[in-house]
Amino acid sequence: MKIIHVVSGMDPKAGGISQAIRTMIGGLADQGIYSEVVSVGSEMGDPETDDPFPIHFTGPGKSAWQFSTGLQSWLNKNLVHYDAVLVHGLWQYHTYAVYQAINAINGPRPKVYVMPHGMLDPWFQQAKGREMKSLRNWLIWKLIEHRIIHIADGIFFTCETERKLARQTFSPYFPKSEMVVGLGVHRPPPYTREMQEAFNKACNMNNRGYLLFLGRIDEKKGVNLLVDAYLSLKSEGYDLPPLVIAGPGMDTPFGISIKKQALYDQEIYFPGMLSGPAKWGAFYGCEAFLLPSHQENFGIAVVEAMACGRPVLISDQVNIWREIENNGGGLVEKDTSDGVRNLLVNWLSLSQTERAQMSSKARKAFLGDFSVEKAAGKLGKVLV
Structure with missing residues (x-):
């Protein structure tokens, strides 16, 4: 079977969709399903993006809409020439x-599937400060976007929470089929001393225990709430x-505002974007991983932390929070100042002994619910 994945960009620095596609393609390849990608943008020369599958770049897009002839x-x-088309994002x-x-x-035409990657979440239409963007999305939905949803043979969701939330946001919304196919991550490479050394070099931590947030530095991720709660508790x-x-x-x-907020605390570190051994060293070396996000469709970094056997402290706006809470792999609270404070205090x-048990449960939850093998198996059954 031959699939073409269609996306607006494949730069890993732009967000989680490109990483999700790379993981998904690897899992499908293990089942004998061949994938290619077509993307707006110019070919990247970064070794980090030296992918083992073809990517057809069609040139830079115009405007925020990424119009591309x-x-x-x-x-x-x-x-x-393809058996199926998988459209990523909206x-x-x-x-x-x-x-x-x-x-x-x-x-005859190929099957068409759409994977919104959380972009039908009502948060994007309701969040403070997004009034103009929500109006833009409403107009695009009414004029254009509902068409691809309604002609698609199926809409793919990463979890049940995402599927339910998608029904609340726009009208008309009448997909032919809704399927929860999941999303997984590859098993991390085994821990090596090189990973620890790479992280220490990036962060100058001197082998100390620490709490870790790893993701885009953005208000949506609740980073300001995390820094506020951390500083407040230390002052107490x-x-x-x-x-x-x-x-x-x-x-x-x-x-810049976050860095100013943390200026007078010598124990808050900002190493920038981590990749390769430094990234895995960060995961393996932390006591727990934190993501107090206001909206998170899946949370790839959350699952990567669990794959490394690290407990996760997350908000109930990370859509896989129920699975994590049920498996005992972390702590869950509201995406508020009090909620983030509670996460830290409860930890x-x-x-x-309790922390060690939670670490073990986090690893088991990854293997049971979030491994790429399991997710790709679900997706492969739908596609074939």
């Missing part, structure tokens, strides 16, 4: 380009380990 031309010529031109290309086919005398906040976005206005209250 190159993408439309490529789809018109090549779509019929709100940009690539979805409409697929809709147009499919409608232009005379005769709580004995907290150092806090590492790693990821891209420190040069944005929000990132500190655990004994070393």
Whole structure:
């Protein structure tokens, strides 16, 4: 079987979709399903993106919508050569380009599936400060986006929570089929001393225990709440380990404000984006992983931490929180100041034995629910 994945960008620094696609393709390949990607943008020369599958770049897109005549031309010529089309993400031109290309086919056409990756979550329409973006999305939905949803043979979701939330956001919403196919991550490489050394070099931690946030430095992720709660508890005398906040976005206005917020605490570290051995060293070396996000469809970094046997302290806006809570692999609270404070206080209250048990349960939860083998198996059964 031959699949074409259609996306608006494959730069790993742009967010989780490109990473999810890479993981998904690897899992499908293990089942004998062949994948290619077509993406708006220019070819990347970064060794980090030296992928083992073909990526057809169709040139830079225009405007925030990423309009691309190159993408439309490529789809018109090549779509019929694939058994299935998997459209990743919404709100940009690539979805409409697929809709147009499919409608232009005379005769048998490939199956079409859409994976929103959380982009139908009502949070994006309701969050404070997103009024103009929510209006833009509403207009795009009414004029364009509902078309690809309604002609698709199926809509794929990463978890049951995402599927339920998608029904609450826009009207008309009448997909032919809704399927929870999951999303997994590859098993991490075994721990090596090189990983620890790479992380120590990036962060200058000197082999100390620490709490870890690893992700895009963005208000949506609740980073400001995390820093607030950390500083507040330390001022009250709580004995907290150092806090590492790693990821891209420190040069944005929000990132700069976070660094100013933490300016007078010598135990908050900002190593920037970590990759390769340094990233895995960060996961393996932390006491627990934190993600107090206001909206998180899946949370790849959450699952990577669990794969390394690390407990996760998350908000109930991370859509896989129920699975994690049920498996005992972490702690869950509200995405509020009090909620983040409770996460830290409750973690500190655990004994070393309880923390070790939670670590073991986190690893088991990964193997049982979130491994790439399990997720790709579900997806493969739907596609074949």
